[in-house]
Amino acid sequence: MLPIRDHNPSGRTPYVVYALMAANIGIFLMYWPILDDPYRIASFFNDWALIPSEVSSGRDQMGLFTSMFLHGGFMHLAGNMLFLWIYGDNMEDEIGHVGFALFYVLAGLAAGMAQVLSEPYSHIPTVGASGAIAGVMGGYLLLFPKARVDILLILVIFFKVFTIPAWIVLGLWFAFQVFNGLLLDAASSGVAHWAHAGGFVAGVVLTLPLWLRRGGTGFWARTAGHPPHPETRYGRSSIPVVRRIRK
Template identity: 60%
Template sequence: MFPIRDHNPSERVPYVTLALIAINVIVFLSEMALVQTERQLAQYYFDYALIPARLAEGENYAALVTSVFLHGGFMHLAGNMLFLWIFGDNMEDEMGHVPFLIFYLACGVLASLAQFAAEPTSVIPMVGASGAIAGVMGGYLLLFPKARVDIFIFFIVFFRIFPIPAWIMLGLWFGLQLLNGVTADISGGGVAYWAHAGGFVIGLIGTLPLWLRLGGPQFWTRTEGHPPHPEATYGRSSIPTVQRSGSKRRGSPWQRR
């Protein structure tokens, strides 16, 4: 089950979301160009990735931020940027550009601290934007629980795209992070699940003041749980047609987040 798009494009250009995607891509390409050997990669991660054991010793606090912009491979980067694009634009639209940037960075830092609290003696470098993006997803769930999200389901020879409410998709995702966090503690693994789960909860809590300012349950009543923008319709083409009227709906050497 993999989300590929939502049905409510933002009304304003999401400059911060686009800038964050661009920065992550540039950092990844720079790493590919500059890091040529295993020794260089180890030093790169030592300098910029978050290593819990170093943080426990009071070293390299800057890695709480720099690690959020590192990725361990193309698919790691692509998956994170897709999630950021799907859920970030509407959050930025409601929060405003600068508040959204602060929110994103705060979620990333606090999500890293959640993983640190779970494994404070780990020497595995942590890289990835997933903790910050999980915060965006938690906020999205609070503001737009009934927004439609298209998910791609692939099972052996069967595949199809289904639109489902955001609360189902995001609720299942969060539940899997909790489950995998527990099993990873037992069996080991290369994913920082507690950063995902922690970031999600932090993002939801951090969005509460905005939700209350918008009216709380009354905001859901006004918007029917959707972003307050015209809903896009998708045909056989992947290019959305936006209806501007007639609707109110608006194992590994690093640990990835």
């Protein structure tokens, strides 16, 4: 199940989202030529990634920030940029450009610390913007729980786009992170699940003051959990449904 777009238009140009996407893509392209060189890329990540043991020992704190702009491969980058594009513009619209930039960095730092606390002695480099983006998703869930999100479902040769509320998409995503975080460590799964969960919770907490200023549960009552403006309407999806042929 892959979110591909929401029905929640933003009222202003998301300059910070554009800048973050440009920074992540630009930095990735800078070291992309050495991805296939295990020694050079290991050395690069050792210098710039988040390494929990280095942070917990107090030797290197910078990785908490720099790791937010590094990715382990093209699909890693593409997935994160898709999620940032879907949810980030609305959060920037609500918080403002400067506020959203600060929100993003704080959520990313919180995500990194969650990963450090989960595995304080790990020497495995952790990279990716997903912790910060998880914060964006947590804030989005608090403000727009019933915003409609289009999901691409892929089951072998079956492809279907359908629409479900944000609280289901994001709630399941968060539950998946916690569930896998309890069962797997980052070394065996290759995914920093606790960074994702920590970033998500941080995003909810950081958005609470805005939500309360809007009226808290009263804001939900006025909007019924939907975006407080007309939603985007899309035409019929051009993605075909391919069904198994019975012989």
